[in-house]
Amino acid sequence: MIIIPIMYVCMCNAITEREVRECARSGCCSLDALCTELGVGSGCGRCRPMAKEILDETRAEPLALAA
Numbered sequence: 001m002i003i004i005p006i007m008y009v010c011m012c013n014a015i016t017e018r019e020v021r022e023c024a025r026s027g028c029c030s031l032d033a034l035c036t037e038l039g040v041g042s043g044c045g046r047c048r049p050m051a052k053e054i055l056d057e058t059r060a061e062p063l064a065l066a067a
Contacts, residue, residue, distance in 0.1 A: 009051050012043025020051055024058035031055065 007017040015038050031052050035041045041048040
């Protein structure tokens with residue numbers, strides 16, 4: 001059994017890295033869109049730089065890897 005750790009990006013709204021990546025792969029293309037879709041960054045805002053980094057990294061993935 002492989003256990004994949006969960007990394008929380010936004011503690012205020014319990015948003016995980018996986019959720020941010022899934023949203024990016026579904027077409028989300030900005031930090032404001034992530035905030036609208038998931039609520040990331042709408043609390044204290046400390047997660048915004050990490051969420052943006054994950055968003056940019058995921059959007060830069062080749063399509064074959066993103067599927």
